[in-house]
Amino acid sequence: MTVQRELPRKGPAVAKAKRLVVLVSGSGTNLQALLDAVAEHGAAAYGAEVVAVGADRTGIVGLERAERAGLPTFVCRVRDHATREEWDRALADATAAYEPDLVISAGFMKIVGKEFLARFGGRTVNTHPALLPSFPGAHGVRDALAYGAKVTGCTVHFVDDGVDTGPIIAQGVVEIRAEDDESALHERIKEVERALLVEVVGRLARDGFSIEGRKVVIP
Template sequence: MTARLVVLVSGSGTNLQALLDACADPAYGAEVVAVGADRDGILGLERAERAGVATFVRRVADFESREAWDAALTEAVASYAPDVVVLAGFMKLVGPAFLASFGGRTVNTHPALSPSFPGMHGPADALAYGVKVTGCTLFVVDAGVDTGAIIAQTAVPVEDDDTAETLHERIKTAERAMLVEAVGRMAREGVVVEGRRVRFGH
């Protein structure tokens, strides 16, 4: 049974590409059935089209309220009947309607070891704080910002000569590998979320 993935993107789609590449192997156990975005003309949509994957765009500006946008996004995603929704560089917070439909099976990555350094500047914040190890986190999306139950984490050492940019690039490399491995395991094995704890399996 192949798991159906809907991937939401806002930019270049490097994590999406990693998933598309992984899904090319039948043993991976998942396929990307659609890619959605909150803006037009981005590389992430081009990657999907090149791979022959359906795409859709729901821009916040096209709706009278954030709630209306959230409902429209939820409806678009639901039409592809996903088993797992992956936010891959999706720069909008999904709302209550979305979480009511896909809570517990929507995942996102964060470029730090949660709960440290939440928000938009994880690598720079880690560098400024002087930590020796940071990394990336895959979590179940909830109503907070980077607060959901943790599925997987990968540590990335901070080098003495790192800038925020060089550190972020190494984190992104680790993040892609972590995302591909964990989503594959979710597809093949399933996940159980019990409070803050997540384990693979049924």
């Protein structure tokens, strides 16, 4: 069994807030939740601070949120590169420039590749609007409704080379109501997702973690 520890446990040696690079593709509500948590508690108490925000497209609200917060931003568009591998390398390079302890995929709608995972595997955190391993992929909310599930929710997990297959860090449950459509259900999931992501990132940053097989252990 392999044990991988990415961040040190809390203690006298842990004085500095961990560095977060957040990746976004849209409105950036999860990014805003993280920024609000840091602003409310302070980076030292929360355990982390956002040092940069990256995106796969221009003209999105997520980048505007970053700019209002005074954060540096970068954009890596797939179409600006000859191959997907070159894009992945450019994204990894741009992210590495900010020396993150953790990378947060906050609504980032691109699948990262081998180069990115070689540098940031085991410390890239993603959210998914379903209770994995059920309903992975781009339509988790729609698929749960179509299946007739009675509960669904959200999952915070580490990114690996699959689609929503990485080790699960935490999950939140949301009841499916008879009157729910995809939009209404997704909005309720997002509320739980934002709170869970803020809690999880803070705990990972403050307390450290280990990955033992498929199990994530936070002291």
